[in-house]
Amino acid sequence: MAIERTLSIIKPDATRRNLTGQINARFEEQGLSIVAQKRIRLTLEQAQAFYDVHKERAFFEDLCNFMITGPVVAQVLVGEDAITKNRDIMGATNPANADEGTIRKDFAESIEANSVHGSDAPETAAKEISFFFSELEIVG
Ligand code: ADP
Ligand code: MG
Helix, strand or coil: CCEEEEEEEECHHHHHCCCHHHHHHHHHHCCCEEEEEEEECCCHHHHHHHCHHHCCCCCHHHHHHHHCCCCEEEEEEEEECHHHHHHHHHCCCCHHHCCCCCHHHHHCCCCCCCCEEECCCHHHHHHHHHHHCCHHHCCC
8 A cells, every 4th residue: 555645526416515524524534634625616618628538428418517516626635545545435436336434325416416526546546636736736
């Protein structure tokens, strides 16, 4: 295991329900540090660029439209094995399949409005972090 960075997004369904603090507490309680954070409203073009990897998927257009329904909180999490650890804290994409005690099990509204995004590999983490943050904004 190594110290890693990962990109997290608290999605509009969660910011709308005032869940930012509860979600952040889960990261911090489970050993991830929030070393950068900003609350922003994505444009449709930004949402499409962020999710470009999914552009051929049937859910792409709905997903991008959902991501601009309200503010998101983009954040960089740091810790031991942070990419996998964050995915474990988040739970499965579909909340119906998510383990007990995960963010998506407890908070997600649907497979689309599933409260959080987390990078899935070191390469995507680096790319997604630089999408939102400059190195100057990441303070460990
Ligand atoms: P994850 O966020 O768990 O890495 P994916 O990368 O596969 O999942 O999908 C990105 C996002 O697209 C999901 O978090 C969810 O918001 C949405 N999504 C994925 N699959 C579906 C689906 N079958 N129907 C609607 N939305 C979906
Ligand atoms: Mg993904």
